[in-house]
Amino acid sequence: MTTSPQSPWWTPSVHADRRPILLARNRIEATIRGYLAERDFLMVDPPGLQRSPGNETHLHAFATTLIGNDGEPETLYLQTSPEFTMKKLLAAGERRIASLGHVWRNRERGALHSPEFTMLEWYRVGEAYDVVMADCVAMLALAADAAGAKALRHRDRRCDPFAAPDRLSVADAFERFAGIDLLATLDREGATDADGLAHRMRAVGMTVPADYTWSYLFSLALTEKVEPNLGMGCVTILDEYPASEAALARKSARDARVAERFEIYACGVELANGFGELTDVGEQRRRFTAEMDEKHRLYGERYPLDEDFLAALAIMPEASGIAMGFDRVVMLVTGAPRIDAVMWAPVVEAGS
Template sequence: MSKIIESSKIDGIAKKEKRIRKNKLQKLRQLGFDFPNKCHYKQTIQELCCLYGQHAKHELHEINCNISTAGRIIKKRVLGKALFFVIQNYNFVIQIYIKSNLFEKNYYKNHIIELDLGDIIETQGKLFKTNTLELSIYCKKIYLLTKAIRPLPDKYYGLKNQEIKYRKRYLDLISGKETMNIFIKRSDIIFNIRSFMKKKNFLEVETPMMHPVPGGANAKPFITYHNSLSETMYLRVAPELYLKRLIIGGFDKIFEINRNFRNEGISTRHNPEFTMMEIYMSYSNYKDMMSLLEKLCIFLVRKISSSLIITYNKHELNFNKKIKKMTMIESIIKFNKNIHATDLDDIDKIKVLIKKLNIHTTSSASLGEIIHLIFEKTTEKKIINPTFITSYPIEISPLARKKEKDKKTAERFEFFISGYEIANGFSELNDPNEQKKRFKLQIKQKKRNQKELHNFYYDKDYITALEHGLPPTSGLGIGIDRLIMILTNQKSIKDVILFPILKKIL
């Protein structure tokens, strides 16, 4: 109850502050202020800090450098006839020292002293260092560029609320360096991924975001409608079928980094709109993709860390060792002492097992489907160290090749770190007749399990493309957001997406 009362007090203070600021803006308008767009400062705050931050006091005095810069006021302090601001631009701050007697009395009283936290200003002056060696600007001119009507959030309340950080990301970015640093790292990681792929002679391509037929992954799509074509369209759940068309067309090594959309749950590891990289390489198999992914991970860890051992959620992750490989069944047995190999080799035995484990499934579920369900429910969250899980049941791998010596399993792997599935790869199925059968079976299962999907059909043009010949090919999908979570040590996927999808506030 006390928290609710405290929150209402804060809201009341904010409303009162907003009224005061609106009155200030009205007076400024009467004096001719109209959000000017004449600012062409000479240096950013970052440039000033980088160029002059290490200079001694006497060196700055000798340089006698005239500067002009701009930023948002984030701190204000009045000391007698002196005024101090701290302004911020991008992720850098600098202090401004203002002496009242350097300015015309009415201008200082009506303009400068009335500036508020959040206002955006331009300032001109000379650089110096204070007695505490803080780089500062001795202000000679100051101009208001943007008047902030709403106050910045109270740093002790507003931005301790994680929900506010997600919903009002702009306030989160203004209020602290930590969040902005995460997204700077995100940009750097994606840049380095592209750099790695280019060095490996992969070509970046773009494929459609709206599909006439949903495909490429077994996920529920978002449905939209194209008015001009009078057709139902689907936001893509995966670009896979289009990228493989490009391999059929003659491209050799391609990748795409872009959004996927899946009309499913929201959690610390799921966002309905997420960033995926998909890679396809002709004349290769799933083992080649595992090797490529391992090299990419080592490359990225080296870029962000001085060591190949990084920490995520209090666990040390060692990329200096060869990444471990286990089959799905081996991992289930390893991480569950109460499950044995003999429990998983027969449909009747496994149904007894899932009853003991309190795992529910449909009566028509196959042995492979149940094994995968057991893996999801009992094992994957226990896989902390970087691990490749291989030998996925063919029933849950509709686009993958069967193993030559074991027709029940696919040439497929998934990559896990700290309980998260980071990537999924396999040798691509390139037999058009087998692919057609798999698609028909998939649609049949959807009709049985999800009645709202009864009008869905498979991508017949993709079968036509396959009939022209897909060379032996391997493919890989990497969840970029989850990978960045690991590399930046963030607990939720919302922490690495600038504007995550959230439940509506009622």
Template sequence: MQRSNAWQPSATLAVLRERAALLARIRTFFAHREVLEVDTPVLAHYGVTDVHLTNLRTHISGEPTPYFLQTSPEYAMKRLLAAGSGSIYQLGKVFRDDETSSRHNPEFTLLEWYRVGFTAAQLMDEISQLLQETVAAPPAQKVGYQELMIQQLGVDPLADDAVPRLQQALSERPELTDLVSKEQDRDTLLDIAMAMVIEPALDPAMPTFVTDYPASQAALAQLNAEDPRTAHRFELFYGGLELANGYQELTDAAEQQQRFQQDRLRRQHLQRDDAVADPRLLAALEQGLPDCAGVALGFDRLLMIHLGSPRISTVLPFAIDRA
């Protein structure tokens, strides 16, 4: 009888050794900076309201309400920050009910950290240092979201007439015509533009921070006082991948609750399942979140870039099809 080889690891043993070495280098990086490693639950009472994310759910015997596998340790880490933890980081598993592809696995490892007293600019500098020290990346560059859109599409994403201009500019690309011809939601059009036009045009050899995202796309970030149409949110692109997403963190509980409600209304508009805002996070914000900046960085994708691996399955011990 011929047996299946699905029992075998997705990654080679050599890659698993590289994986362990990179984990060790990251931990050394934070140990030298006296940033505390923490370990928060991956199973919790609440999920996220973000319209772009969906929590996997499960039930515990005898309990009627579902539990949620976490898409990020953010909420629990912010509760630790409010409790006085100081700067913290976490390397752990997260889960997203999303597509499976060459760059997506439903279960993956996330590196997330928060630096008390840091600005978003200071955190970007530290991320660049992390990449240089752990995977020998070149120093990162920064470019504004608005500037990129104007350069690549000739459209100001913050202008009042952004929707028709985005429709026109994107429709000129045959592969996008059907996708955008009837789309009226500005953020959806901007997401298409970023994924299909902007991101592919970035130099894969150069780590690039895209900064100052539109306020409507930064639910957990502080608004920019100099231009409240934008927020202190950034994303890092490297090696042809979206690698990290970070904020100057919002600390106002009332404002955060309002943004969660906006998420729920947008979910309703898009005909997606409702999601209850996490009251424990809001209670922590009411207690007082210190001024801080935070970022989530995909560890598996960082290893892909470091090893030149085109598929996430090749850097995981067991990808979803072998789990």
């Protein structure tokens, strides 16, 4: 019997078609676990339920209700990342840790996004963020090897995971691909000039909305002009994000306008996001508060701050860390068209 394209994933014939990719996924996972074990990483298992799911403006969580033994309700959230828990473990004394597990993000679904997906996250205490960059690049080559792939593929794009990566700053990428002098819109301490960025975007023919912030315009130009050109031919390490986009990264000691934040791209797809980790509690609290104020302005909601995390940050040692979208890596290694195609059991869509 022939099944239609709408047949469920558990239909035997559909599963038979998907199975080679799923077996490749398992080989990739085993290879990456081996890489981490050889380097004395301890695998940890953070809980999915958190009191705070993170404090970034555009990060949307799934909320749930915990009923205590006394019958009183408490709002908890499914983790959007294991980051807060893992940094508490660094504060507790662990030095090399990794986690491979499920995370959840709301308002996200598409070819590259699933509301539930697998994240690989790892941290190195006392090591520069260049080291976790190198980890990530090495893992991409190992993943390709494990699946017998010669290249990473997405649509008509190709990337050689065995070639030396191209490392460039965000400012250089904006100049190269968008014709925009990004640093000219930042003062010496990293404060932003939204009107200045809007003027430069209009000058290169970009449409600027009537209501904007510097951060919105930055994301717009990054998405439209820069990202589609990254990871073509070889992996791109996009380094030195503006300080205003630092998230949980510390500012660069070389230039206060930028931060020790980088992202890894292949075939125009973001695969990983890494930091030289911020340990200044006051600065982190200020950033979280500003992000939640903006979230409330845009979406009418805010998430609580994780006070335990901020307390742990005060004793956390200097470290570098990175989060990789494991499913996206499998997608590019196998050439799968959608993220659902590389999941053993995709999240059910409405109407299915």
